[in-house]
Amino acid sequence: MMAQPLGIGIIGLGTIGHIHEATVRSFGDSFRLAAVADLDEAVARRLGTEAGVPAYASGGELLNNPAVEAVVIATPAETHGELIEEAATAGKHVFCEKPLEVDVQRIDRALAAVEQAGVLLMVGFNRRFDQNFEDLGEELNAQRVGALISIHIISRDPILRGPPRQIDGMSGLFFETTIHDLDMLRFLTRAEIEWVHVQASAPVHGQAEVDTAVTFVQMTNGVVATIDNSQAAYHYDQRIEAFGTKGALVAANQTVNTVTLSDAEGIHAPRHQYFFPQRYRQSYINELHAFCGFIKAGVEPRPSAVDGRAATAAALACHRSAAEARPVPLTEIG
């Protein structure tokens, strides 16, 4: 006999909210969509009708619905702290999209509420659930490359819109893109970030903004890393290289198919998968199943609140390093 599906409410119905909604509705054995909310009430109502669930114009109203056992928070980053507090107070478990927040004080208040309420919180660093990076991580842990020395992450988003949005007066690049890689470094090295040194620029969108950055990172266990980020690249490029004393591991890009065309013009290799909804499709499914498993088992989810806070602190250090053109130790952020 199967366990009862977990009743999920989704707050925020943008791209990422819709990805989670599709997961919840496709895997009926694990989840049950219980309610949806979006500030754009029409969006919420359309989806509610289609799925046959209540729709709300605010997270607060959704949290009052007793069929909601856990919420997925997929609203803008700077609203996460407050919503987590409200959800915890309402006794709901929380799956919060990354970044956990962009302000360390708001994070600390939210986490206090979570602890107080005894609910569980997971942060949506979905790339930990990507098959390639997960396998790479397992091979590292199995010492397949000996002792780890350095990591190089290439994480470049395609140019699809204007410059990165500003969040609390900072470039969204660090909180939307770099933050994935900062978390990945903590995940792969099992160490903390000691300092970051960022060179940022805006070669595509002009000097008033930051759309591109290279980040030099020192981990507390001696591993050195470099991260190559962009929100204005010509295509999606997602790779990791890890070098150790006895070998190296490289996770290459995934492609749309395996078909190569050769003709008189040259040899045309398969294209990379277009963007995150395609490239990381399965990881979003995997992470929500993992969340569900943690809730049912009553154990601390991973990536945890601590993981979410550490990545945000590192992203704040990146912003400061870029602004002040110097290495910034994490101890400055608090």
Add this chain to the structure above:
Amino acid sequence: MMAQPLGIGIIGLGTIGHIHEATVRSFGDSFRLAAVADLDEAVARRLGTEAGVPAYASGGELLNNPAVEAVVIATPAETHGELIEEAATAGKHVFCEKPLEVDVQRIDRALAAVEQAGVLLMVGFNRRFDQNFEDLGEELNAQRVGALISIHIISRDPILRGPPRQIDGMSGLFFETTIHDLDMLRFLTRAEIEWVHVQASAPVHGQAEVDTAVTFVQMTNGVVATIDNSQAAYHYDQRIEAFGTKGALVAANQTVNTVTLSDAEGIHAPRHQYFFPQRYRQSYINELHAFCGFIKAGVEPRPSAVDGRAATAAALACHRSAAEARPVPLTEIG
């Protein structure tokens, strides 16, 4: 408002039957599992209980269930003809696993019943729904390589068990493995097979059996093809190359991940996906959705009864060519 899910009965609950059952149960918007049947009644009952649907010990009983609107036939090949007849007579649409049958007379009787009953029949040549081969086919149709000249298919199964089972006294290699490639040639060239010339042997399982074959094929439109088959290879190898007057297309293997390990021993590329349930996972989902779409639209499915019959005739010619060591024209088969 969504259309009503299609009520599906599954007859035959081996590996492939279970693959279809998982599809039907995961995509509740399209399908509804209505009943299951297997000669091993315990197997049928276990699944019926888990899924909450009636279970039967024979296809005949399942066909009496009015909730079943369409059946998936996933029993051994030599039983397909009779089951198709019964299903058609009971007014059910049919999705029949490949091969359609291994006997042309039984196929013709079954297709007469289908026509008589006015039901629709689709044959499960799932590789037509594989992203790589589908894209390769589209590029061919778009004349991206100019006029097509030749095709080379590598289609080698891993050695996982004993020699290919005998079907009606013939090696299963031609009806389980080669038949996919014969259909693929018809799919990619949009022409018929004119003759086949097969060299078969049993390098792994010994001379009494056939576990390996190379097939030379002439298509009616002048395209020449070679097919490299095995049921005893060291790993799963699934590739297609197509050469035209202006270019070539190559569909490579899919791998379990994109991670390469380099160490003092050498460079270890990612492994191929293990076998058909992994490699063609999505194609099985796609083909059943396509079947559902054909039924709802009331149009002739593709791959059709004609496609199923043509592939079986070609596989019979392969058997004869191997046995008699000479090219065999399809006109000999009837």
Add this chain to the structure above:
Amino acid sequence: MMAQPLGIGIIGLGTIGHIHEATVRSFGDSFRLAAVADLDEAVARRLGTEAGVPAYASGGELLNNPAVEAVVIATPAETHGELIEEAATAGKHVFCEKPLEVDVQRIDRALAAVEQAGVLLMVGFNRRFDQNFEDLGEELNAQRVGALISIHIISRDPILRGPPRQIDGMSGLFFETTIHDLDMLRFLTRAEIEWVHVQASAPVHGQAEVDTAVTFVQMTNGVVATIDNSQAAYHYDQRIEAFGTKGALVAANQTVNTVTLSDAEGIHAPRHQYFFPQRYRQSYINELHAFCGFIKAGVEPRPSAVDGRAATAAALACHRSAAEARPVPLTEIG
């Protein structure tokens, strides 16, 4: 102390004659260019002056030069037999370009003269000296793939000129292109060709000519092979795949560099090397050094006269198979 360089006369100063001339002049420790000859006397004289050696308008005159210890025959295929006879009679060792000849009777007369004179003869199947194919051959011999089952050779020349020239009323495709692959099969399998079955056509140059062929080959040791040839392809494509009971070996194309360009149009892989002078450059150098070594050691060169004769016989069988649309056993050729 170093041995005396071998005095080489080159007869025939087309593309391939010039390749050998550059080798002889670049490696002064091994060879010494002693004389050159070409029916186009101006061509011969120009090179003779540049290199400071005597130049002749015919092979016969060159053979009278006592400084010539060995000749490289690089004239049209149908003149090889007679020139070998003359060279042998003049007491010169012979390096003869492939094909050894296009007529079995002329070959047998030439080989009789060679034997009579006690000189040594090597045939220029340079691909045996290509690093990739040589390494592939060594791995096969080391049983790295277990017992060999099948081989697939792709050997397609770029379209650079009109249709293949006719040689003795036969398409040059079989004697210039296919013959390399027939020899490669003998080299890799260490067996003889039993029969060939060829489907030939002229998709580029029209139906009066043959510019493309697929050849199905049975070796005497049970190995089955397919060869994909063209003299009108969109680029140079030179690959071998060999399947065994325990593994497979694939020799891929060599590229002009290792540089991949990605841009908004897609991913552009490095191009294949342009044609044989680029792709097989080192193999031409290697084979001439090997020839020199055989002469100095006084041992039978490899590829030998027997190898040259066998490949020509197989090419003649290919021509007949294509013309008569049936498998042709080598026993028919004699």
Add this chain to the structure above:
Amino acid sequence: MMAQPLGIGIIGLGTIGHIHEATVRSFGDSFRLAAVADLDEAVARRLGTEAGVPAYASGGELLNNPAVEAVVIATPAETHGELIEEAATAGKHVFCEKPLEVDVQRIDRALAAVEQAGVLLMVGFNRRFDQNFEDLGEELNAQRVGALISIHIISRDPILRGPPRQIDGMSGLFFETTIHDLDMLRFLTRAEIEWVHVQASAPVHGQAEVDTAVTFVQMTNGVVATIDNSQAAYHYDQRIEAFGTKGALVAANQTVNTVTLSDAEGIHAPRHQYFFPQRYRQSYINELHAFCGFIKAGVEPRPSAVDGRAATAAALACHRSAAEARPVPLTEIG
């Protein structure tokens, strides 16, 4: 009529001296080996006898030989300055191995002597003459990636011996390995190095030495680079990636062949070429031909004295950055 070959004297007959000697002797049309010298007189004498040229136990003696028109300096780095001075004073053109020197004052004295004497000097940054990097550079200059944003260089030597030798009390890593990449950045970006930030360690040879480093580099034109170096890696790894506003270029490793072996253990890709004599073989030949061309044309060679000095200054900054754990601007070095 051909120009007279350039008379070359080689000073220092270690690995790299022998590479240049082989080039000089193989291409008789361009060069003529005129003399050799090595502090190990037996080594010099052996080679002199083999090649039939005078041999000396010191560079000074060799410089007195009037047949020597130009010298190749292939002695330890810290002797280069003095030898350049002597050679210039003797009126010889100079091809000096990298690094030009490890001391800026010694460089400046040597360059003053070169200018005074009116001879020409070229520095042996051979990687500028590697086909892959040269082509990558040309594509960058042709704006194939739009405006250049960042470069990632992987340049890891195999572990073949003990820790890097100390040069003037500094790790040889920066002067033997990193210096190639610092020059490559100047070559590819056509800009100067503004600052370097190095994290160095000795994961293989222990904490007293430096055998591994990651270098973060800011160029004066805004390009940011990272360099991954080791002298203790499990194999030779030589790659460059360049990202621009409209695309990226990646130069991959060269392999010993193109042969992939698949078996039950996995898929074994071709190995990288073993070390610099194999990987960069052709570049050494190319650079010496280029040197010869510059001398004969009487034009300033490239890479020039300025290039050599700039790379040494940057390597000194790397040493300081590693030692003091901070970014070091090149203005500190002078």
